[in-house]
Amino acid sequence: MTKHEFEVAMTCEGCSGAVTRVLNKLGDVKFEIDLPKKLVWIESDREVDVLMETLKKCGKEVKYNGTK
Amino acid sequence: MTQTVSLGSVSLKVEGMTCGSCVQSIEQRIGSQPGVIHLKVSLEERSATVIFDLSQQSPESLSGAIEDMGFESSVPNGSTAT
Secondary structure (H helix, E strand, O other): OEEEEEEEOOOOHHHHHHHHHHHHHHOOOEEEEEOOOOEEEEEEOOOHHHHHHHHHOOOOOEEEEEEO | OOOOOOEEEEEEEEEOOOOHHHHHHHHHHHHOOOOEEEEEEEOOOOEEEEEEEOOOOOHHHHHHHHHHOOOEEEOOOOOOEO
């Protein structure tokens, strides 16, 4: 499994909650969210683009920081 | 030539919004869906009132679009009006 770091413009628990729910819907991923740092770490074998599109569904700005 | 469009309006329940930025992202994303004419999201009432083109959207499709964003949304019974 590869661990990817994304920066998502989350501002509150509602935002991180939304991120959690869309990632859960995607399934087959492990993830951690650091709200104060606005970072999301995702462990998955899926393509970065797929993860990116999923995160973008929340309507937030998403930046890919590379693998960790 | 005139084009007639049937409009509908619905108040959807939205759970999971906690701040203004959640409201904003819903307004932006749902507001840009095809067939959505007007959209008002209320944080206090946990609702989204949408005026939409009936040929392009339905209360269920709008609710689905909100759920897709990671919020919980439901269509209240019998609220569909034309």
